[in-house]
Amino acid sequence: MTEWRKSTYSVNGTDCVEVGHGIGLRDSKAPAAHIALGTDAWSAFLAAAKADKLAR
Template structure:
């Protein structure tokens, strides 16, 4: 079982959640998720931080 986290900036009922080692999912549809590798997630975060 994975621990899912959401940003504290997300509205209560409309957010994207991140699960370490799992991927990302929509809080409104928690039974499905998009797998994301550690490398892809790190690249995404580096790009966001660089902006």
């Protein structure tokens, strides 16, 4: 079973993105579905987030 972790920036703990180690990302409001991400894609996502280059 995968342990899903919520962002520490999540204010109320319900409207957030969760990360599952080795699995990918999911929306806390729709936990049955997730986006699978490999190591390279995850690294690219983190780099874009840290550089504030994600669409708003």
